[in-house]
Amino acid sequence: MSWHMFLMLLLLSVASAEAKPPRRNWYGSYVMKISRETIIRLRNFMMNIGDLLGLDQCPEHYTKYVIGDRPFCYRFYPNLCDDWQKVRDFCQYEGADLISLTEQNFKFFRELASDLTNHGCGNGSFWVGLTDNKTEGNWMFLNGEPLSLRSSIWSSNANLENPNNDCAAMMAPNFYLVASNCTTVHSAICQIYLNP
Template sequence: MAVARHSDNIEVQDEDQDDINYENETTVTTRRTNVEMSEEGHYERLDLQKKDDAVYEDLRTKTRKHKGLPKKIRQSGNSASQPVGSKVASWSCDIVKVGLGLLCALLLAALIAVTVLYMQTKDPTDMENQKILLQKNLTETCTKPCESGWESDGGKCYLFSSNKYTWELSRNDCTLEGADLVKIDSKSEQRFLQGKLMEKMAEAEDKFWIGLTDSKEEGKWVWADGSPLLTELSFWSPGEPDNWNDRNKRPGGQDCARMGETGALEDTWFDAFCDIPHKYICEKQADSGKRVCVSI
């Protein structure tokens, strides 16, 4: 019996020892596992850190390259990567701009239509008055080729004097004005001058001296500048020149020419006594540097 109990105790002790060994092995295994897990976790963290470092380095490289690009390329790249909200906002701005442009165009068209309608319904008399006023302003403000008091025609300026002098004094007065007694070179000039005289003559004998004389040689008529009178460009009144000597009271006769007739345009020249005072016509070239007023 004692032997049997002893063997039972031995078996119990062996089982207890086995349990202790099992627990020790389990603890060691658990520790080893924990160590291994800890090491693996460490390794994983190292791998993640390496990956993060690689991604960060890649971003830095891309950033440096991006900064090195021209501004327009960077802007195009940024616009491609803009958020949807930013693109929508940009489209909204574009739509607003287009809308404002259309609104301005409509307002301009409406303004033009109102102006045209106003011009169509405007009183024609008022428009004509405005045109006359505009022409008057242009005439008053533009530069004339002749001084005030002179008449312009055919590139020449004419002064119709209201004073009465002898032929010689009349010529001197014209000279003081930078002119000379008129020299008539054409039928159109004769008609222009005679037309003006019919407006200015107060009576039949209210005639004007012209620059024509035969005082140096009887019957040989010359102009004040010394040029001879051409037969085809002479406009003597019928029966003139007659060199009347007033019944021998003036033996020298009539040696200077005057013009003026109340009812004719061409043949209006008469010879007269040079010392009788008459009005006169001065003539000079128009200033070519001045503009002529033109009506519109």
């Protein structure tokens, strides 16, 4: 049995243990309700178990990235169009998070993003896991890595001086990072770390 199948069985057993009685939906079938937080916690738990067991396979529809950095899986969602938090919630629901880029892998992801300019939310831009919402001007990736304001992956007109721009996106047409208002609508790049 694959560990993804094991996760699904675990989710079903947790649903019954959450003491939420099954209810009938409109067409008569019984439905068990699992809280979204429980699903996210279980997916993250299973990813950690997978790392411990050396299961370095990416989930379906994710692609493995192994060049130079710590290996991870990624997936572009050009048709997922929403604000930063809702897009991040979606990634987390998948057991992932918004991507944390490095100067070493940025060129690779920039080229992939530029191939998707005719898809998605109209402007072809993608949210990444970078924000300064805790301390203005202190940009941190979701994996805890800081990004200098002098980094070469910022666009020359990155709008960093606007205090209302607390989230970062790879912005078309050149796909360098730009500070954006977190309520703006962009697509997503989700990332799942693997055990090195």
